[in-house]
Amino acid sequence: MTEILRAQGIEKSYRIGKQDIRVLRGIDMSVMEGEIVALCGSSGAGKSTLLHVLGLLDPPSGGKVWYRDVCATDISPARQTRLRHDLVGFVFQFYHLIAELSALENVMLGEMMLRSLPDYMRHRKQIKARAVDLLASIGLGDRLKNRPSQLSGGERQRVAIARALVSDPQVILADEPTGNLDSQTAEEILELIWKINEEQNIAFLIVTHDQNVASRTDRIIRLKDGLVLGHSQLEAEEIPL
Amino acid sequence: MYVYYLALKYLLSRPINLLSILGVTLAVWALIVIVSIFSGFIVKMEKHIQGTTSDLSFIHIGSSPRSDLTLFQKLLEADPEVQAFAPRLVWHGMLDHAGKNELDLRRLQRGPERDFVQVIGIDPKQEQKVSRLRAWLAAVEDASLRPVNPAKPFETGSDDEIPGALLGLARARDLGLPRGSSLTLVSGHQVRNEDVTRIQKRFRLSGCWSSGFYHFDENTMLVPLSVMRDIFGEGRPAWQQAQLFNEIAIQLVEGADLNQAKKRLQESFDKLSQKKFIWGGIFWTWRDRNRNFLQNVEHQKFLMRLMLFVLVIVVGFLIFATLSMMVVEKIRDIGILSALGGTRTGVLVIFAFSGLAIAIIGSSLGVLSAVWTCAHLNDFNVWLKDSFDIHLFRTSVYGLKEVPHQIEWLWVGIVCTVTLGLSSLSAIIPGFRAARMDPVKALRHEI
Ligand SMILES: Nc1ncnc2c1ncn2[C@@H]1O[C@H](COP(=O)(O)OP(=O)(O)O)[C@@H](O)[C@H]1O
Numbered sequence: 001m002t003e004i005l006r007a008q009g010i011e012k013s014y015r016i017g018k019q020d021i022r023v024l025r026g027i028d029m030s031v032m033e034g035e036i037v038a039l040c041g042s043s044g045a046g047k048s049t050l051l052h053v054l055g056l057l058d059p060p061s062g063g064k065v066w067y068r069d070v071c072a073t074d075i076s077p078a079r080q081t082r083l084r085h086d087l088v089g090f091v092f093q094f095y096h097l098i099a100e101l102s103a104l105e106n107v108m109l110g111e112m113m114l115r116s117l118p119d120y121m122r123h124r125k126q127i128k129a130r131a132v133d134l135l136a137s138i139g140l141g142d143r144l145k146n147r148p149s150q151l152s153g154g155e156r157q158r159v160a161i162a163r164a165l166v167s168d169p170q171v172i173l174a175d176e177p178t179g180n181l182d183s184q185t186a187e188e189i190l191e192l193i194w195k196i197n198e199e200q201n202i203a204f205l206i207v208t209h210d211q212n213v214a215s216r217t218d219r220i221i222r223l224k225d226g227l228v229l230g231h232s233q234l235e236a237e238e239i240p241l
Numbered sequence: 242m243y244v245y246y247l248a249l250k251y252l253l254s255r256p257i258n259l260l261s262i263l264g265v266t267l268a269v270w271a272l273i274v275i276v277s278i279f280s281g282f283i284v285k286m287e288k289h290i291q292g293t294t295s296d297l298s299f300i301h302i303g304s305s306p307r308s309d310l311t312l313f314q315k316l317l318e319a320d321p322e323v324q325a326f327a328p329r330l331v332w333h334g335m336l337d338h339a340g341k342n343e344l345d346l347r348r349l350q351r352g353p354e355r356d357f358v359q360v361i362g363i364d365p366k367q368e369q370k371v372s373r374l375r376a377w378l379a380a381v382e383d384a385s386l387r388p389v390n391p392a393k394p395f396e397t398g399s400d401d402e403i404p405g406a407l408l409g410l411a412r413a414r415d416l417g418l419p420r421g422s423s424l425t426l427v428s429g430h431q432v433r434n435e436d437v438t439r440i441q442k443r444f445r446l447s448g449c450w451s452s453g454f455y456h457f458d459e460n461t462m463l464v465p466l467s468v469m470r471d472i473f474g475e476g477r478p479a480w481q482q483a484q485l486f487n488e489i490a491i492q493l494v495e496g497a498d499l500n501q502a503k504k505r506l507q508e509s510f511d512k513l514s515q516k517k518f519i520w521g522g523i524f525w526t527w528r529d530r531n532r533n534f535l536q537n538v539e540h541q542k543f544l545m546r547l548m549l550f551v552l553v554i555v556v557g558f559l560i561f562a563t564l565s566m567m568v569v570e571k572i573r574d575i576g577i578l579s580a581l582g583g584t585r586t587g588v589l590v591i592f593a594f595s596g597l598a599i600a601i602i603g604s605s606l607g608v609l610s611a612v613w614t615c616a617h618l619n620d621f622n623v624w625l626k627d628s629f630d631i632h633l634f635r636t637s638v639y640g641l642k643e644v645p646h647q648i649e650w651l652w653v654g655i656v657c658t659v660t661l662g663l664s665s666l667s668a669i670i671p672g673f674r675a676a677r678m679d680p681v682k683a684l685r686h687e688i
C-alpha cells in the first residue's frame with residue numbers, strides 16, 4: 001500500500017496578544033491509499049486545525065505536508081489550490097452547502113471551479129450527468145432541484161459528500177461528518193462512506209467523537225495536547241476518547 | 242467560470258440586490274429624463290427667444306429717443322450681411338384698462354409687475370422683415386382675438402381716432418380683455434433737463450399675438466411707431482419727428498456670423514460717432530439681449546445635474562452596503578469555495594461582478610426606461626393632469642404645446658460611465674475584503 005498523505009512534524013501556534021498558543025506541537029502521521037482513519041481527541045485538541053493544515057487551507061507554523069511525493073507546503077498557493085482541488089475532498093459537520101444553489105448545482109460547483117467558461121460549456125453535459133449520477137448513487141436522485149434548506153440534515157450531508165466526490169479525490173477529509181445527525185441518520189452516512197471507500201478506493205480521514213465510528217475504522221490517531229498519543233486499532237474501546 | 246455563475250445566483254436570490262438594481266435604474270432614469278427636459282426646454286426657449294428678438298439690435302444709449310435714423314440707414318445698407326432692419330421706439334409704462342379696479346386674483350398673482358408693460362412702437366410693414374410678426378398673429382387660435390386684418394394689425398375697425406395696439410395673448414387672457422377693449426398707457430418722459438412730461442395715451446386692443454416666449458408675450462404691447470413718434474416728438478420739427486427711434490431690429494442674411502457682424506457694425510458706428518459727435522449706442526445679438534434668462538436656465542440645469550449626481554453617490558453607498566452585508570452573510574461560503582479549490586481572485590471577482598452586474602443591469606434599465614419615458618413624456622404629462630390633476634410640467638405657463646425634451650447622448654454616456662465607475666468602486670472594496678478573508682476563519686464562522 002502506498003501513502004497518499006503524510007504529515008511531518010506539523011506545528012501550529014496562534015499568537016494571542018503576547019502569548020503563543022501552541023495548538024499542534026509536532027504531529028507525524030500518514031494516510032494510506034484506500035484507508036479509513038479516525039482522528040480522535042477531546043474538544044480543543046486541535047483536530048480541526050490539523051485537518052485544515054492537511055487540506056492546505058491553513059499554512060502550518062512548522063513541519064511539512066506531503067501528497068504522494070509532492071511536498072505540498074513548499075509549493076505556490078496556486079499549485080496548492082490545484083492540488084487541493086484534484087486530490088482532496090472536504091466534508092464538514094455543518095455541511096457548508098451554498099444556500100443559493102440547488103443540490104445538483106452544489107455538486108457541480110466543484111467541477112466548475114477550475115474551468116474557464118468555454119471549457120465548462122464544452123463539458124457541461126458530462127459534468128451534469130456525472131453530478132446527477134453521483135446524487136442518484138447516494139439516494140438523492142429525486143432531490144436534484146432542491147435547495148439545501150429544503151433538505152434534511154442527512155440529505156444535506158449526502159449532498160456534501162457527493163460534492164467532495166465529484167472531482168475524483170484520493171482522500172476525503174471529514175470533520176465530524178455525523179456530529180450533527182441523529183444516530184439513525186449518522187449510521188446511514190457512515191454506511192455511505194464505507195460503501196464509497198469500498199467501491200472507489202478513496203481514503204477517508206474522519207474526525208470523530210463517536211466510539212462506534214472510531215471502532216470501525218482501519219486505524220485511530222489520537223490527539224492530545226497537540227501531540228499524537230498513539231495509533232491503534234485494538235485499544236479503541238479501552239481508552240476513552 | 243463558477244464565479245459568474247455564483248455571482249448571478251447570489252444576485253438573483255437576494256431581494257436586496259434587486260433593490261440596488263432598482264436604485265441604479267431610478268438614479269439613471271432621473272438623471273437622463275430630467276436633464277433631457279431641461280435641455281429640451283432650453284432649446285425650445287432659445288428658439289422662441291430667437292423668434293422674438295431679431296438677430297442683431299442696435300440699442301440707443303440715452304433717455305430720450307434719437308432722431309438720426311438716416312445715418313443708420315446708410316450704415317446698415319452699406320453692410321453686406323444686413324438683410325433688413327426696422328426702427329423701433331421702445332418705452333415702458335403702466336397699462337390701465339376698463340374694469341381694472343375689480344378684484345382680479347389672476348392679475349394680483351402677477352405680483353408687482355402686474356401693470357407694467359413694455360411698449361414697442363413698430364412699423365408693421367418693416368417689422369415683418371425682421372421678425373415673425375405675421376406668424377405670431379396667425380398662431381392665435383381664438384379668431385375673436387386675432388387682428389381683423391393681419392397685414393395691418395393695428396386697424397381697429399372703428400371710426401374713432403384711437404389707435405390700435407396689440408397685446409400678447411397671455412397678457413390679454415390674464416386681463417380678460419376682448420378685442421376692441423380700451424387700454425390706457427401711462428408713463429412719462431423727460432426732455433433734456435426739464436420736468437418729466439406725463440404720457441397718457443389711449444389705445445384700442447386690435448388683436449393679440451402668440452410668440453411662444455411667455456415672458457415676451459406677457460409683458461409686451463405693440464403699438465404703431467407713428468403714435469410713439471407723435472408722443473415723443475411733441476414740440477420738435479416734423480422732419481425730426483419722422484426719424485425718432487431708440488432701437489433698430491436687424492435681420493442678417495442666412496448663415497451670417499452674428500458676432501462678426503456685431504463687431505463690424507459696432508466698429509463702423511464707433512468711427513462715425515467719433516467723427517460726427519453723436520449719441521452712443523451698442524449692437525447686441527439676440528443672445529446678448531437675453532443673456533440673463535438663458536444663463537439662468539443653464540445654471541438651473543447645472544444645479545439639477547449636481548443634485549442628481551448626489552443621487553448616484555447615494556446609490557453607490559447602497560451598493561456598497563448591500564455587498565458588504567453580502568460578504569458578511571457569505572463568510573462561510575468563502576471558506577467552502579477555498580476548500581473546493583477556489584482562489585482569492587475568484588472570490589474577489591464574485592463580489593465585484595455582483596456589483597458590476599447591479600450597475601450594468603440598473604444602468605441599462607435606467608437608459609431604456611428614460612428613453613421610453615422621454616418618448617411618452619407628453620402622454621404621461623397629459624395623463625397625470627387628467628387623472629390626478631397633477632401638473633408635472635405646466636406647458637401652458639411657457640406657452641408650449643408639449644413637454645419639451647431632448648436626449649443628449651453625450652450626457653447619457655457620462656451618466657452611465659460615472660454610475661458604472663462609482664458602482665464598481667463600491668463593489669470592489671467589499672470584494673477585496675472578502676478575498677482577504679482567511680478561509681479557515683470563514684469555515685469556523687458560526688452562522
Ligand atoms: N484562529 C485561532 N486563534 C486562536 N486560537 C485558535 C484559533 N483557531 C483555533 N484555535 C484554538 O486551537 C485549539 C484547537 O482548536 P480545534 O482545532 O478547533 O479543536 P478541535 O477541532 O479538536 O475541537 C482550540 O483551543 C482553539 O481555541
Ligand SMILES: [Mg+2]
Pocket residue numbers: 047048049175
Ligand atoms: Mg473541531
